[in-house]
Amino acid sequence: MQTKIGARIVLCALVGSMLGASVRAGTLTVLSVSPARHARTAPALTPISITFDRAVNPSSVNSSSFKVYGRWSGPVSGAYSYSNGNTTMTLTPNRRFSAGEMVLVVLSDDLVAADSSPIREAGYSYLFWVRSRPANMVFSNVETLSNRTPPDFENTRIYGTAGIDLDADGWLDLASVNEDSSDVRVFMHTGNSTMPYGDDLAPFPTSHQASPNEAADFNNDGKPDFTVAAVTTSSVWVMLGIGDGTFQPPGQEISVGSSPHGIAVLDADGDGDLDIATANTGGGNISLILNNGSGVFGSATSFEGGCGSEYALGAGDMNNDGITDLVVGCIGSQQVVAHLGTGNGTFTAGAAFSAGGNIWMLALGDMNGDGNLDVASANSSSNVGAIIRGNGAGGFLAPTTVAAASNPIATDVGDLDGDGDLDWVLSHFSAATWRTYKNNGTGTMTFDQTISADSAASCAIIMDFDNDHDMDLVLSDELADLIDIERNGNIALMGDFDNDGDVAADDATDFAACYGGPGVPYGAGCFAADFDGDGDVDCEDHTGFEGAWTEAGNAPALEACQAQVPAINEWGLISLALLVAAVGTTILRRRSAPVVSAS
Numbered sequence: 001m002q003t004k005i006g007a008r009i010v011l012c013a014l015v016g017s018m019l020g021a022s023v024r025a026g027t028l029t030v031l032s033v034s035p036a037r038h039a040r041t042a043p044a045l046t047p048i049s050i051t052f053d054r055a056v057n058p059s060s061v062n063s064s065s066f067k068v069y070g071r072w073s074g075p076v077s078g079a080y081s082y083s084n085g086n087t088t089m090t091l092t093p094n095r096r097f098s099a100g101e102m103v104l105v106v107l108s109d110d111l112v113a114a115d116s117s118p119i120r121e122a123g124y125s126y127l128f129w130v131r132s133r134p135a136n137m138v139f140s141n142v143e144t145l146s147n148r149t150p151p152d153f154e155n156t157r158i159y160g161t162a163g164i165d166l167d168a169d170g171w172l173d174l175a176s177v178n179e180d181s182s183d184v185r186v187f188m189h190t191g192n193s194t195m196p197y198g199d200d201l202a203p204f205p206t207s208h209q210a211s212p213n214e215a216a217d218f219n220n221d222g223k224p225d226f227t228v229a230a231v232t233t234s235s236v237w238v239m240l241g242i243g244d245g246t247f248q249p250p251g252q253e254i255s256v257g258s259s260p261h262g263i264a265v266l267d268a269d270g271d272g273d274l275d276i277a278t279a280n281t282g283g284g285n286i287s288l289i290l291n292n293g294s295g296v297f298g299s300a301t302s303f304e305g306g307c308g309s310e311y312a313l314g315a316g317d318m319n320n321d322g323i324t325d326l327v328v329g330c331i332g333s334q335q336v337v338a339h340l341g342t343g344n345g346t347f348t349a350g351a352a353f354s355a356g357g358n359i360w361m362l363a364l365g366d367m368n369g370d371g372n373l374d375v376a377s378a379n380s381s382s383n384v385g386a387i388i389r390g391n392g393a394g395g396f397l398a399p400t401t402v403a404a405a406s407n408p409i410a411t412d413v414g415d416l417d418g419d420g421d422l423d424w425v426l427s428h429f430s431a432a433t434w435r436t437y438k439n440n441g442t443g444t445m446t447f448d449q450t451i452s453a454d455s456a457a458s459c460a461i462i463m464d465f466d467n468d469h470d471m472d473l474v475l476s477d478e479l480a481d482l483i484d485i486e487r488n489g490n491i492a493l494m495g496d497f498d499n500d501g502d503v504a505a506d507d508a509t510d511f512a513a514c515y516g517g518p519g520v521p522y523g524a525g526c527f528a529a530d531f532d533g534d535g536d537v538d539c540e541d542h543t544g545f546e547g548a549w550t551e552a553g554n555a556p557a558l559e560a561c562q563a564q565v566p567a568i569n570e571w572g573l574i575s576l577a578l579l580v581a582a583v584g585t586t587i588l589r590r591r592s593a594p595v596v597s598a599s
Helices: 003-022 504-512 522-528 537-546 569-594
Strands: 030-034 048-052 066-070 078-083 087-094 101-109 123-128 136-145 158-166 173-180 182-188 195-201 211-217 225-230 235-239 252-255 260-266 276-281 285-289 299-305 310-316 325-330 335-341 347-354 359-365 373-381 384-388 398-404 410-413 422-430 433-439 444-451 457-463 472-477 483-492
Touching: 003 522, 048 101, 066 087, 078 276, 101 158, 101 433, 136 195, 136 444, 158 211, 158 457, 158 472, 173 195, 173 211, 182 211, 182 310, 211 260, 225 325, 235 276, 260 325, 285 310, 325 347, 325 359, 325 373, 335 359, 335 457, 373 422, 384 410, 384 422, 410 457, 422 444, 433 457, 472 522, 504 522, 504 537
Parallel strands: 260 310, 359 410
Antiparallel strands: 030 048, 048 087, 066 101, 078 087, 101 123, 136 483, 158 173, 173 182, 182 195, 211 225, 225 235, 235 252, 260 276, 276 285, 276 310, 285 299, 310 325, 325 335, 335 347, 359 373, 373 384, 384 398, 410 422, 422 433, 422 457, 433 444, 457 472, 472 483
C-alpha cells in the first residue's frame, strides 16, 4: 500500500512538473514601453523602459539586443537596470538626446526570458520624439556655408544635408550629399554657437546623383554611420563612421533597383541590426538589403511597390504591432501604400491610397496626437503639400492638402514652436523658398512664413544646432551650393514664465509649482524651469533660476533645496551633553598634565 501511494506521489509530481513547464513555455512579450510609442514630448534625459509579461534574463540584454539610436545625436549607451521582478528593463542613457529629435528603439530576437522563453523572431521596434523648448519661430541667419571647395569652386549640387553628431562631442555636425560632385562633405561643429561650423573635410566619394540619405549605427560600434542612394548608378553606399567625422574608405556599394529616389533604415528581420530599403522609380519596386551585423550588406532583393513610379519612402510602425513597416509614395499614380512588416524580412502590401498629388518625398510623424503615424508629403509638380492621416491599421484617410509654392520637393516635420506637436517645413525648388506651417495640435496646418533661398531650396533639417533646446533650421540650396544656418528665437528668458522680460517674484511662484525633484518629468508649462534641459525640475535648476534673477535682492529660497538641519530630540540633547562633557574632560586633563623636561 505504501508503495502504491509513493508511486502516485511521484506520478503527480511528474505531471505537475510537466504542466508547470507548459505554463511557463511561450514567448517573451512586450506589454508596454516608456516613453510611449510615437510620444512627442519625451525628456532629453529620458530613461527607456520595456515591460514584459515575464521576467527577462539580464544576461541576454546588451547593446545589440536593446538598441537605441537618436536620429541626430547617434547611438545611445548607458546603464541597464531591472525592476518589478525583472519584468521591466530600463536603459538610462549616459547623455542627453538632442532636442526635438526622433529616437528609434530596437529589441532583437536575442532577448530571452528568465524561464528561457525567447522574444518573437520579429523582435520589437518603436519610435518616439524628444521635446523641444518653446520658441517664437523668428529665424535669424547665423552662418552660410559654401559647399564649393577652392581653388576650383566647382558645382556640387547639394541634394540634401543631414545633422549628425559624428564625433560624440554633443554638437551636431553636418553632412551634405552632392549629386554632381558624387560625394559626401562634412562640416564639423566648432562648439561655438555663434560661428558653429568650420571648413568642410575632404569629400568622401560616392556615385553620381547621390541623393536621399539616412544615418544609423550599422556595425554596432557606437559610432554613427551613413548611407546614401545614388540614382544614376542605381546603388546604395554604406559609409562606416570612424568617430572623428570621417568614414572608413572606400565604403560599400550595393546594387538596388533602377533609380532609387527614396531610402529608409529599419530592422526588417528582427535580428537587431539595421537594414536598408530603397524606393526605385525606374524599377517600379522596392529593394531591401540586409545587414549581417557588422555593417556588411548582402545582395538586394526586390518586391513590387504597389503603385506607379515608386519615389518616396519612409519607415515606421503603421499598425502599432512593434514591427517596422515601409510607406512608399508613388509620383506617377499619386498614391501611398503601407507595406506591413512581418519581421522576417518580408512585407505584406496594403491598399493604395491617394497622396493628394505627385508625391516626391514623405516624412512620418504623429501629426494629430492620436498615437498613429501619419504622412506629410511634398507633392512636386502638383504644387501642394499633403497631410495623410494613418488609421493605425496600415491604411490612410483622405489627404488634406495645403497650397505650396512652385515645385515642393522636400518635407520635414518637427516641433518648431515647442508646443508639443509636430510642425512642418516644405522646400520649394523652383520657387526658391522654404515655407513653415504651424500645427494646431490636431494635424491642421496653418501657413506661418516664407524664407528665401538664393537659387533653389532643396532640403531643410529641423534640429538644435546651438544646444539651446529649441529647434533651428539648416537649409540647403541645391543650385547655389549653400547651407544656411538659421537660429530660432526663444520665447523668453529661462525662468521668465510670464514672458515679460524679467525673472522676478511672480515667476518664483511658477517655478516652485514646477519643482518635482530629480527624475520627475514636468508638464509643458514648465519648460522655462528646466535650466539644464534634463527633463526634470530639481535643485540644480533652482540654482539656475537664482542666477537668472533680475529683480532687486535675491531670489526666494525654495524650501526643498535648502540644507535641512536635523531636529534634536531628547536623546539628541543627552548625547550632545555627554559629548560636550567628554570633550571638556579631555581638555582639562591635558591642561593639568605635568610638563616633562627633555634634558
